[in-house]
Amino acid sequence: MPESLPWASHGCRREEAGRRTFPVANLFATSHLSPVPQSFPYPALHASHAGIWIAHGGETRAVSRGEAIRIAADTPVVMMNAPLVGQRLGYAELSGLDVLELFAFLHPARFMVPTPKGLAAAAGLAVPADDAAIPAFLLAATARLLAVAESDWPEREGAWSGAQALARLRWPWAPLLRIAKPGRNERWLFARLPEWEEAAPRPTPRSVTLADADVLARLDRLTGAGAEPRAGQRAYAEAAAAAFAPRMGRDAPNLMLAEAGTGIGKTLGYLAPASLWAERAGGAVWISTYTKALQRQLGHETRRLHPDAAERRARVVTRKGRENYLCLLNLEDALQGGFAGRAAILAHLVARWAAYTADGDMVGGDLPGWLTTLFRRNGSAALTDRRGECVYAGCPHYRKCFIERAARASAEADIVIANHALVMVNAARGRELSTRPTRYVFDEGHHLFDAADAMFGTALTGQETIELRRWIVGPEGGSRGRRRGLQARLSDLASYDEQGGVAIGEIVAAAQALASDGWLARLAENQPFGAVEQLLAAVRGLVFARAEQEADAGYGLETELAEPSPDLVEAAAACAQGLDRLLRPMVALGKRMEAVLADAPDWLDAPARARVEGAIASLGWRAETVAAWLSLLARIGGPADPAFVDWLAVDRIEGREIDAGLHRRWLDPTKPFAEIVLKPAHGALVTSATLTGGGDWSTAEARVGAPHLARAPDRFAVDSPFDYAASAEVLIVTDVKRGDVPALANAYARLVEAAGGGVLGLFTAIRRLRAVHARVADRLARAGLPLHAQHVDPVDTGTLVDIFRDDPHASLFGTDALRDGVDVPGDSLRLVAMEGVPWPKPNVLHAARRLAGGGSAFDDRIVRARLAQAFGRLVRREGDGGTFVLLSAAMPSRLLDAFPAGVPIARVPLEEAAARIAARMAGRTARQMAGQGTAGIAGIAAARALPYAAGPALPDEDQPR
Known part of the structure; x- marks a missing residue:
């Protein structure tokens, strides 16, 4: 050399x-x-x-x-x-x-x-x-x-x-x-994986009352003997215990709303009463989050609860939706020729991972988030059960299935770490009725409204109908893979029950009216085929005729469902007839399968029974979907239902149409959430650092469904212990003109340069994010300041955050997902910059809710909540600090109360803002930034069992992620 x-x-x-x-x-x-x-x-x-x-x-x-x-x-x-x-x-x-x-x-x-x-x-x-x-x-x-x-x-x-x-x-x-x-x-993969075992049903949880002294003793154990007691955390733990008291009335759960500022330590604060109740009552507490990052954090915090790894695996389980887990049958199909080219290489790398994974979670688990992004046309989605085609006990890998193992483990666990969407899906459609939880903790509770909005909405679109068609009919047009239609999956049932076989045939025949491959091209050419495509064509025509957005801007278009055109009314009637022909045999088939379970023929052993029960559940929620579509179609030409908001939309990405159809959302989605999730529960804690963000307690109660319960909720609030006045400041830049992309790009570059990196840049539009990134990335790179960007870099969001966290000189640009789900303590994040006031998008749904929620005051509450969440990224731990910058001279003074009391706020030109930021950063030396930024990764490397470096091995289950 x-x-x-x-x-x-x-x-x-x-x-x-x-x-x-x-x-x-x-x-x-x-x-x-x-x-x-x-x-x-x-x-x-x-x-x-x-x-x-x-x-x-x-x-x-x-x-x-x-x-x-x-x-x-x-x-x-x-x-x-x-x-x-x-x-x-x-x-x-x-x-x-x-x-x-x-x-x-x-x-x-x-x-x-x-x-x-x-x-x-x-x-x-x-x-x-x-x-x-x-x-x-x-x-x-x-x-x-x-x-x-x-x-x-x-x-x-x-x-x-x-x-x-x-x-x-x-x-x-x-x-x-x-x-x-x-x-x-x-040993081949499928021979190495352990099998789960059946267990007797868990008894109903006992009614117990937790004494404050016992809760505080458990909290002291979790925080450690040498930890200094924190009054706010202790008061929070005592308040959280109220959610675990025995309920006194039907449909009247003990609901506790607890707002705890950042730094209180609310995770351990609610783990103390939750673990104590689970231990004494013999029941499971489901802790639900909105982001995968908090799910992972909770998994690590439970090490304090159960230091022994084996005990922790038995008593703490992380649950996600089925679509997150590797399907072993899909993997086997991919390995045996179902995948070709680069996708086949991915399948073999996933097979290597499957032999060593702790839980089979492909999204946010121990599969590297960057792996699937290396394969552009990867087919990783085909390795999970995204279409609900699981055959349950009919699968040769059923006894080793990651999904079934997680479900059974959660039935025996004390703490189940889930997410809002899964909790709602399980409550609405879950097969695990006998193990339905009676106690919940909803962390990140300010997101419950949004999660319920997505869960209980209805969309009759081309993409939704084609997915239903594929589930019923199976592969068409020479598609490769093991996927089978309904008739193939239930062939043994059809041979046993003649009426069931007839119903299956009628379902497959009626499914021909649903959208099929190539529907978007046919709509563009005005040559729809079938009743559903005729409806979508009428929707598309009316949207383009009435949408007030710019048709050439490349964004999605929408218009409210009012005064429908004759073509739309006629197409809706024909579509309703077609969907009715589909729904009737679906209901009939469900009844026939229930009859087979009641008859209990000789061939119906335990695995076969489980498969039939799974088919009933899968068919049932699809029948509910079709029924919801029929209800939406009945609205066309008929009276509006004040409980819902209905509209027509054409979805586009950069001018390319990707979907079209009708949409329905609840005006207040917390109503079904309260009915389906909260009322059957005995107690629930809803907590967040910004639970009342943008309003008062009445606003918080409305956002979580409390008004729909018979018993009024309890309230608790404790402020953050951080000295925001000393550790942070808010700068409102006054000389960046709205809509001037070059000026906006220059402003972001100046802020990143002044801070020396460590900037989280938040945008309200993907197009502006990309435009700014294209203008500043080279400039910053030449200064030794790497820039990463969501929606630009071909890297998943979780990995982008990992990269950002690991390099104190790097900056990260992103949108809403980064505003609400990033936890980057220390010097890696020392400046948060927003391109403007985060006003809500003025779409049909927002307009309806704004009208019902008080007009401009409704908008203000949303903006305050978003600003509070964004500011909350800046100070995560004791010793954190930095600057929050808003690049908008039009920031209304009435919204400044979104920031913590006492934090300095100043309106300044860009150059003054850059000078103040540089002065604030002057005290942080490059050596300190590099040391703090690399401590985490260096510590991980030192403890690895990798063959490259010496160091004690950690069990696979204990690997930091």
């Missing part, structure tokens, strides 16, 4: 660059390994907003975009995150040797931030000094990873057979792996 390598600075073409050098030692300052041998046959490529570099044969050089594409097309290149590199090169079909794929193969179910810094920590290498050093670093990391394959590493079992299968698929890493053939036959 030479003592220095030639390179070129960013901004110079290769031919014009001088022979500048940098010392090789900078690449591996703390590594005890030598750089990759020069004999390694392939180059490494890195592309960022600061430039493009290639390393090969011991030399690193800057190259042009065209040369990088040519090299990548001619020979396999080592890179990290091929879709992201391809996007930056403008070459979407880029492929090669992606080190992330190699890491996922070698270390399934292991956590790693998908950046050079994250790879360096995981592999025990030094972090590359700058972008130019990354290609050589990737070659060194590749050598380290390939060396693992020649060792006896913890995840070795199954790797040899997996590599052979991937070699047949021409996975580029396969020829480079040197995995010794095992001395015995490796």
Whole structure:
């Protein structure tokens, strides 16, 4: 290896660059390994907003975009995150040797931030000094990873057979792996997975009353003997215990509304009474969240409750919807030829993960969030049960099913960590009636209204109807895969019960009226086929005729369902007849299956019974959906129902139509939520840091459904212990003109530069986010300030947050999902910037609710709540601080009470804002920022069982995620 390598600075073409050098030692300052041998046959490529570099044969050089594409097309290149590199090169079909794929193969179910810094920590290498050093670093990391394959590493079992299968698929890493053939036959995935066991039904929970002293004693145990008692947390725990008292009347649960400011420690505050009640009453408490991030956080907090991993797995279970879990039957089909090309490679990498996963959760679990995004046309959705085609006990992998295992584990658990959507789905359609919880904790309770709005809404659209058609009819037009229609799934029932067989035939025949493949093109050509497509065509025509939005703006269009056209009335009548012909045999089939259960024929053993019961439940909720569609169609030409808001819409993304149809939402979605979820419960705690955000207690009660209950709720509030006046300030920038994208981009760039990164930039429109990102990303990269963006980078949101959290110099742009679901304490987030006042979108649904909710006061409550949530991202722990910036001179003074009392607020021009931010950041040295930003990942790497570095091993279940 030479003592220095030639390179070129960013901004110079290769031919014009001088022979500048940098010392090789900078690449591996703390590594005890030598750089990759020069004999390694392939180059490494890195592309960022600061430039493009290639390393090969011991030399690193800057190259042009065209040369990088040519090299990548001619020979396999080592890179990290091929879709992201391809996007930056403008070459979407880029492929090669992606080190992330190699890491996922070698270390399934292991956590790693998908950046050079994250790879360096995981592999025990030094972090590359700058972008130019990354290609050589990737070659060194590749050598380290390939060396693992020649060792006896913890995840070795199954790797040899997996590599052979991937070699047949021409996975580029396969020829480079040197995995010794095992001395015995490796157990295949489906032989390795444990089986769940049936258990006797759990007794009904006992009625117990929790004494305050006992609750506080449990809280002291959770916080630790040496922890300083916090008065606010102790008062909160005592108040939360009221939700676990025995209820005194039917449909009158003990509802406690508790607002606890950030920093109170409400998680442990409600875990104390919840765990104590579960222990003494013998029942389960379901803790429901809105975001996956909080679900993961709760899982970690329960380690205080049950330090022993085995006991924790038995007594604490995380539950999500079926569509989140790997379906083993779908995976088997994919491995046996159901997938082709890159999708087949993904299936084999997922199979490697499935052998080591803790719970089979593909969305937010221990499957790396970045893995599926490496496969653009990946088919990962086909590996889960998204269409409700589960055959339950008819599946050969039923006894090993991740979904069934989670359901049975939750029936025996003390604490079930779920989410708002799953709680509502289970209450409305759940099969687990005997284990329905009696006690709930709804954390992030300010989102209950939104979750209920989505859950209890109705949409008669092309996408919804085609999904129903596929569930009934099965694959059409030569589709590959194991998917089968209703007739194939229930063939044995049809052969046993003649009337059931007739009903199945009628359902399949009636389903021909539903939308089918190619419906969008037929609508565009005005050639609809079938009753549903005729309806959608009439909807589309009326929307384009009446929508007040700009038709050429590329956004979705909508109009209220009022004064329908004759074409729409006629099409609705024909569609209603077709749906009625579908609903009648669905109801009849459900009754026939119930009769079969009652007859209990000889073939109806326990597995068969479970399969029939599952089919009844699946058919039942689809019949409910069709009935809801019929109710919506009855509205066309008839009187409006004041309980609902109905409208017509054409959904578009960047001008491309993706769906069309009719929509119905409850004017107050907390009404069905209270009826279906709260009334059957005995007690519920609804808590949030911003429960009354934007209003008072009456507003909070209305947003969670309390007015629909017979018993009035209890209330509790405790302020945050943080000194916001000393730790944060709010700056309202007055000289950025609304609608001026160049000025907006310059403002964001100045703020990021002044803060030195660590900026969370929030946007109200994806189009503006992309426009600003395109203008500032290169500028910031040249200053050593990486910029990541939701809806721009081909990376999932959770991984973007991981990357942002791990680098104190990075910034992240995003939309609503980042405003409400980001928990990034410390220096990694020290400035939050919003592009403007977050007014609600003036659509048909909002207009109706605004009219019913008090007009402009309704809007103000929404804006205050959004501002409070956004500001809440800034200070998450003691010692956090920073600046909240609103780029809007039009910010009304009446809305400033959304921010904590005492926090300084100033209206200033952009340059003054930048100067104040720079002054605030001056006290934070680069060494402090780097140390705090890397502490988390360094600690993780030190404790890994990876073969690269010494350190104590953590059990798989205890791996940080």
